[in-house]
Amino acid sequence: MTEININQRQTALLSGLTPGHHSLENLQEHLAFLMPTDTDAVPKSFDNLVLFKTDTYRSDSLNYVDVILAKYNDAVFEARCAEAARIEKDLLWSALQLYARLQAIHHDVGLILEPKTEYADCLTKLNRCTELLEKNQSHHIAKGINQLLLYAAANAEIKDCWEQFVARFVDLRQWESFFSWFINQIDRRNETRLFWVWGRPNVELILGWFGQQEAQSRLADTKTIPGQISWSLYLFRGSLFFLKYMHKRMNEPKWLQAMESLSAEERAKYRAQYIKAYWDVYKYRILNDYVWGPINLVCFKWWTGWAGDFATCFLLCMDIYLSDLTYTEGDIQYKAIQEKHAQRLAALSDDIEAHRPGFVALGIEEALKTLNEELEHHQNPLLRQLILDWMDVYHVKQQHHEHWVKKSQFLQYDRLYTKALLGAFFICVSLLIPGMLPASLSVFLSSGGTILCMALTIVYRTARVGLKTTHSQKEISTLRGLEQDYFNQFLTLKSAQHPLDDATKSTMKRLYLDLITVGGQITLEHASIQYERLELARTTFLRVFVPTLIGVTSVCLPATLPLYMMVLAVSAVLAYGLDVLVRQYKPEDLQPSSASWDEHKYRRFYQAPIVFGRHPDGLFARSHTQVQQSDSVALLPALS
Structure with a gap:
């Protein structure tokens, strides 16, 4: 089988968004292909990771993996039962998707969370897949997945130590972390500059209304500084992206390095596919910086008016x-x-x-x-x-x-x-007709247009937050209905028969874990709403405060370069402080841990399940601190 055919088969596997797109035989065949051989101690890689560049595919596939693991988390596995083949197929598909995800993280393709968090999460889920396969008596499949896991780090010395492996992986990505942090700082400083670019004309207009001619002249002296910052930041950021994502030595995929048997023509073809995948992700950002930067420079130096x-x-x-x-x-x-x-x-x-x-x-x-x-x-x-x-x-x-x-x-x-x-x-800009309008009308249109630009931005951000809030509230409503349904099923099973058989007990335990999981999702949606509103308040406040701070400085003190830089530094510190404050409520940082089994908590819930309905958000939608402070803590399990 040629490398190109292998690549096509792997693309077909990754493009199948559910186990229903494949047969069990096809999945087993693909696992066998990935396994290490006597001549090659390292397992083969997925040669085509292009699909992981899209957020739609990434979220759909990984979410479905979570659904499968939750479905079989506490299922009763019976030897040679009618569902055994189905269970094996679902878990094998999940394992192969997770294994491909590990490799995609290596290449920085479509990260959702931090690399350490994502990698550790994938390893944990893969390990869970092998445990469930063992329970399903699919020993040969579980052994194969374990063998892939052992070589995931391509380092036999640490193959049995997940924590060391994750730490080593993060160490190798120190440059990636620094690059992401540096780009984020550039974005934040550029955001602060934009506050002043749009705010200065408004401050100038207000000073004119109050007859502060001297302050207006001082304010005019600061016009050139944002221009210098503008073109330099755009070009610098665009160059960093272009260098990182297009330079061969800085961005050589590991799987391409390992495929020594490829001809020069095949290697060039794979390299072109790889670069195209990254270009599809970052092309608009690179294009934006490389167009805005030079034009801002030309406008600043030569094209005035x-x-x-x-x-x-x-x-x-x-x-x-x-x-x-x-x-x-x-x-x-x-x-x-x-x-x-x-x-x-x-x-x-x-x-x-x-x-x-x-x-x-x-x-x-x-x-x-x-x-x-x-x-x-x-x-x-x-x-x-x-x-x-x-x-x-x-x-x-x-x-x-x-x-x-x-x-x-x-x-x-x-x-x-x-x-x-x-x-x-x-x-x-007075409809781009210089000298064709009366001076007073031109000034009025210019001032009104500037205010309109800022107002449009605030309205736009407010509308986006409103839309996100609407989606989150609909999701909360759906989750609460699902939560109530799980709770009703639990009560029905509890009152159905005594003593309970093993199958019923297993179902009740699964419903309990489902309640915890859904409650955590409700908490996450509430946190998302809070975060979006805080982020809107932060940006709106800075759009008003930063120009006001510089305007007051222009009125009270001479507009010199050191003074302007000091005010800009104070604005940057304030922006950074507000950013840190808001990020404490970022939903990604509040991801609930997967529901874990705790017999003691389950028994307390089993003895008094009716307490669940006494809180408007549901028992499991409250935070761990709220549960600890509750008067009913003796009856309620804490949020897992």
Whole structure:
């Protein structure tokens, strides 16, 4: 088998967003291919990680892995039961996705959290997959996954020590961490500069209203400093990105280095695919910096007056084009993935039609109802497998659709904002007609346009926060309904029969863990709402405070370069302090740990489950501190 064919097979595996896209035999074959051989002690890699560049694929696949692990977390595994093959298929698919994710993290493709957090999380889930496979008596599969894990670090000396391995991995990524921190600092300083760029004309207008001519002249002396900072920051940041993501020695994929058998032509082809994947991720940011930087420099040095205004309008038109292009590309990817799901559903429907005539003609609601009835009353292993695959693909297709609907709303806001900002800037520069308007009208339009630009930005950010809050509140409502459903099921099982059989006990324990998990998700959604509102307050406050601080300085003190830099430094310190304060509430830093089993907590909950309903947010939606301070702490389990 050639390397190119291998690459195509791996792409097919990664593009299958659920176990329902593959057969068990295909997954077993792929695991066998990845295994180390006698001549090569290191397992093979996924040669194509392009799919991990998209947030849609990444979130869908990893979320479904979590669903599978939660589903089988406390299931009762019976030897040679009808579901054994299904369980093995689900867990093997999850393990292969996690293994590919480990390699993607190595190459810095689509990180969601910090590298250490993501890597440790993947290792923990992979280890859990092997434990569940052992319980399912899939010993040969579990052994194969363990063998991949042992060589994940490509270092036999630390293969059995996960903590040392993660620490070593983070040490190797010190440059990555420093680079991310440095870019973040540049972004923050540029944000502070923008506050002054948009705020200075407003301060100048206010000073004119109060007749502070001397202060206005002092303020005018500071106009050149943001311009110098502007073009230098853009070019410096763009150069860093271009150097890191395009320079071969700084960004050589490890799997490409390890494939010594490749010819020069094949190596060049893989290298081109790899660079294209990164370019697809960072192209707009690099393009933005490399266009804004030089044009800002030219405007600052030579193109003053109406020429600079035209150049700025060109840049705003570019932003409009890029926002429209981002939406169009996302829509194309969405339709392609939906088409892939639709084709798989059609193929599965045809297979089900052979066992259950008339199925293809049913609508979605009727099809789901029919399939659930078939699962309850028929024990045909082949039909059950087809039905489960169909339902997997259908639910992921719906999740992907909902994800795109939410994302497209934000992209539409971006498109509308860029167009409105261009219109406001036209007004700000007196419609780009120098000398054609009366001086008083030109000053009025310029001042009004400047205020409109700032107002549009605040309205835009407020609208985005409102949209995010609406989505979070809908999610909270859904989760609360699910939480109540789990609780009702728990009470029903508890009162159904005495003594309880093993299967019922196992189901009740799973429902208890589901309650903890859903409660943690509710807490996370509340934290997300709080964080977005704090972030909006932070940016709005700085947009008002920083220009005001500089304006007051211009009125009271001479506008000198050292003084301006001091005020800018104070503004930067304030911005950094507020940023640190807000980030304490960032949802990513409040991720709840996965639900873990605690017999003592479960027994307390089992004895008094009705306490669950006494808090409006639900017992498990409260924080650990709130539970500790509760008067009912003797009856309630703390949030795991």
